[in-house]
Amino acid sequence: MTGWSQALSAHPDAPHGETPTLTGNRGLQLEEPLLFEQDSAGHCGVDLPEAPSHRSRLGGLERQGPVGLPGLSEPQIVRHFTRLSQKNYAIDSGLYPLGSCTMKHNPRLNEKLARLPGLADLHPLQPETTVQGAFELIDALAHWLKTLTGMPAVALSPAAGAHGELCGMMTIRAALIARGNARTRILVPESAHGTNPATAALCGYAIDPIAANPRGRVDLAALKSKLGPDVAALMLTNPNTCGLFEDEILEIAAAVHTAGAFFYCDGANFNAIVGRVRPADLGIDALHLNLHKTFSPPHGGGGPGSGPVALAATLAPHAPLPWIVHGDSGLALVEHAEGPAANSIGRLKGFPGQMGMFVRALGYMMSHGADGLRQVAEDAVLNANYLRVRLAGALSQSFPGACMHEVLFDDRFLKDTGVTTLDFAKALIDEGFHPMTMYFPLVVHGALLIEPTETESKASLDQFADAVTGLAARAKSGAGADFHAAPAFTPRRRLDETAAARKPVLRWRPEPAS
Amino acid sequence: MPALRFTKDHEWIRQDGDTAVIGITDYAQQQLGDIVYVELPAAGTRVEAGKEAAVVESAKAASEVYAPVSGEVVAVNDVIAGDPAKVNADPMGEGWFLAVKLDDPKALDGLMDEAAYAAFVAEQG
C-alpha cells in the first residue's frame, strides 16, 4: 500500500499523479483500464441459452482455440464505456469550432426516427414490395437534395464525403471516356482538402495544383493558363477552405467548360449557402454533400457518414448502382448495369446506401423546411462573421473582409511569442473549449480555422471570443511556458505522437508470462 | 578530400571515387521535426537523378528524398530504418541514407557547395 495517499493530504495544486489515490481515480477524474485488463474468465454480459445438441455441419473447420476475448458482466461493461465517454469532448458539452467540419447540434428526433423498426430493422435484400416506404423515403431525400442543389440527379450510395468525391470523379471519367478521351490532368487548388488529390489519383489522374490569389481565392489567370485539352476536371471547394466564396466562380465555370472539362465541387461547406445559392446556378457539374455536416447526422467520433453526389444531366447516366426508379408497381431498384443504368460506373458499396443517415438528414430537412434551411445558412455566416469581428483585434485574419461560415486566421499574431498554433490550441482546451482546426488549409502559416455553426447562441460566441482574446493577450505577454505545458486539465496531458509513430502499438497483447 | 555537395531539396551527397553517400541536411531534419520512419530502397536497385529515392516521415509530415544523381544503390543505412531518431541527431554522419555507384563520376559538378547551400538556406528564412 505504498505509493498512494488519500486525496485529503494532497495539495489541491499538486500535478496529477504526484500523489496517486488507491484507485487512480480522483473525484470525477476516473481512470479506466482496457477491457482486456478486466477479464473474469468465463464471465458473460448476455444470457443466451445453450444450443440444442446437433450434428456439426462445419465441415471440420471448427475453431481450434479460444479467440482471447475477456469476459465481463453487463454492469462492468456499462461502467467501462460510461467512463470512457466521460473522457470525450462533444458538441453536446460545448462549442466545437472545428473549421471545415461543421460541428452543429444533432437533433435527437432524428436518432429516434432512425431507430423505428420499419426503417432500422429492414434488410436491404427484402422483396421490393416489402420496402416501398424505404424507397419513398430515399426518393423524398433525393427530391430535397435535387431541389436544394438545382441539379437533376443525385447518387445516394456514397458512404462519406471522400466516397462521394470518388463517385463524382468516376462519373466524370466515364463521361469523358464515352466522349472519346479520358484526359489526364485534374486541377486542384492548393487550399483543397487532402481527399481531393487522393481521389483524383484513385481515378488515374495526375494532379496539377493551382495557386491562390492574394485574396484567398483561385487565381483565375493561373487557372486559365493551366486549362487545356488534357484537363479532365477542376475540383474546387466552394465556399473554399479559407471560408471565402469564390466570387469569380461563374468565370471559372465558363473557362472550365470552354476547355471541355468538368467542374467538380467539394460541397463540404454547403452549410454556408444552403437555401440561398443553388450549386447548379454556379455552373457545377458534380457536387458531393456531406450529409453529416450540413444535414446534422452525428459525427459519432469519426463516422459513419454519408456523401450523396448531385450530378448534372451529362453525368447522371453514369451514376453508381443501385438506382431507384419509378416503375409501374411503385418504386423499384435497378441493381445491374442494364436498361436505364447501362452506362453506370457500377457499384460503390454493398447494398443501397447509408439509410440510417438518410433518415436523420431527411428528418433534419423536414424540421427546418425551406425557410429554416435558408436561416441555417444565414445564421452560420452571421455567427462566423461575428467571431471574425470579435477576434479581429486579438488574432490575425488571413484575408480581409467578410467570410462565409468559417473564418481563417494565421499565426502572425503569435510572432515572437514562442507560442505555436499547436500550443495555442492546446491552451484553449484548458479554457474549456475544443480547439479550432489547426494547420489547415495549408495556404497560410499556422492556420487556425474557426467554424461556429448556426447552433451556437450569441452568449456562447461571446464566451468563446472572450476566452480566445484573453489567451492571445497572455501569449503576447510572455507566458509561453504555460502554453507549451497545456493542456493541464484533461484526462491526459499532451500525448507523445512521435513515440506512437516510431514504435507503433496498435493493439493490446497479454503480458508475456515470466 | 571527398567532394560534399547539396541540392535545393535539402539532400547532401558526398563523393568518394565512383561512389557517393546521400542523406538529408540538418536544415531538412529541423524542418521535419522528430523523424519517426524512413523508407529506403533495396540495395541493387537503381535511382535516377531528381526522382524519389527514399521517404522520410515525422508524425505529421512525409517527405520524399530525391536522388541528386543517377546510379545503382550499393548500400543503405539499416541503422536509421530501425532508429530513425539518428537522422535528427546526426544527419550528416550516422544518419546517412544510401550509397550509390555513380553512373557519371562528374554528376556532382552542377550541385551547390557548402557555401552556396548555406546562402540558399539563409534565403529560405
Added chain:
Amino acid sequence: MRYLPLTPRDRQEMLTAIGASSIDALFADVPAAARREGLVDLPLAQGELEVERAISRMAAKNVAAGSVPFFIGGGAYRHHVPAAVDHLIQRGEFLTSYTPYQPELAQGTLQSLFEFQTQVALLTGMEVANASLYDGATACAEAVAMAHRITRRSKAVLSGGLHPHYREVCQTYAQFSGLEVVALDAVFDGIDNIDIDNNTACVVVQNPDFFGELRDWSALAMRCHAAGALLVAVVTEIVSLGAVRSPGEMGADIVAAEGQSLGNALNFGGPHVGLFACRERHVRQMPGRLVGQTTDAEGRRGWVLTLSTREQHIRREKATSNICTNSGLCALAFTIHLALLGEAGLARLARLNHAAACTLADRLAAVPGVSLVNNSFFNEFTLRLPKPAAPVIATLAEHGVLGGVAVSRFYPQRDDLADLLLVAATETTTSEDIDIYEQALREALR
C-alpha cells in the same frame, strides 16, 4: 425554429457589431446571377410531431424484419443486439464528438477504438486491425489496392464464391486505376480453378463463401505465398468466427470483413462497419485510421491517432486511400456487443446460429423437390428448388414470410443459378418461425 438559438434581436445586434447593413451584405461575394431571393420550392418548417408522423408513415409501409418469420442473409444478418449497446452509443460524448484529432479531448473514443482494433485482430487471427472502414465491400476493394501496393503486381483474382457486391465494388474501384480484376464465375458446388501467375497481386476468397459453404483456404494461402501473391480473405458474417477457424489461422495476409452482425441493425444496408486486418509488416500500406498507444507528458498511458502519414490529409495524392471517415459509432457498437458477449458468449452465440441453421436446413430439405446444395455451412446455406427461386420468394412474402434471397437477384444472366435460394438463420430464429416457413414453402411449391 427550435434548433436555432439566435433571436431576431441577437441577429440585429450582431449585424451592427459586424458593421453590415443586412444579412445580404455578408453574401455579397455570391455573383448576383446566382443569388436566390425567395425560398426554394420545398415545404416549410415543421414541429417534431409532424416530422415524426410523416416519417413514421413511411416506416409503416415497410415490413420490418422482426415482425415476420425472417430468413434473409446474403451479407447482412439480423441478430439480437443487447439494449446496453444502443444506450451506450447514444451517450452524447460518443455520439456527438468528432474524429479524435485532439487526443487530450478524445481519450474515450481513442481507447474504445484501440479495444476495437484488438478485438478485430483477435477474431480474425491477424496481427493488427485498423479503426474500421465504410463496410465489408469497400474494405475488400481497399484490400485489393493494398495488395497491389505491397506486391507491385497489377492483377487481382476474385473467387467465384465472393459476395457479388464485393466483386462489383472491387471492379468499380479498379476500373480507372490500372488494376486488372479477374472475377471468376460463381461456383456453388466446388472450388473454383484459381490460376496464380507472377503478375498476381492477390487472390480474394470468402469464408463462409457467398453460398454459405465453409472453405479451408490454407492450401491456397500456401500456393499464393509460393507465387509471391497475397491471400485476401473476406468474412461477411463475423459471428461465424465464434465457431469457425479464423482467416489468420488459414494463412490470410489481409482480412476484409463486415462487422454489422455485432452491435448493428440491418439499417436497410447502411451504415455498416468494415473490418480490416493484416500482418504487422504491412501496416504502413494499410488504409484508414489507426489508433496507437503512447504516453502523455507525465508518463501515463494514453492513445492517439497514429501512422497518419499514410493518409490523405498529409500524403494527398500519394495516400494509401482517399478515405477520411471510419464507421466510428458502428465500430463502438461492435466493440460493446462483443465485450458483452466475451469469449463464452461469442462461442455460445455462434453455436446457437449454427444449430438454428442445421434445423432449418433439415426441415426445408425435406420439402418435396427441395435439396440442400451445401456440404457444410455456418448459419446460411443454399437450397435448390424445383423451379425458379425469385417467384417463390415473392409468393412467400405475400404469405408473410421473408424466406431468403434468390441467387438470381445477383446473377440475373445465369440460368443455371435461377433455382437457387440463399437462406439464413440466426439466434433470433424461433422453432415457430421454422414451422411456418416449412409449411409456406410446401404451399408455394405445390
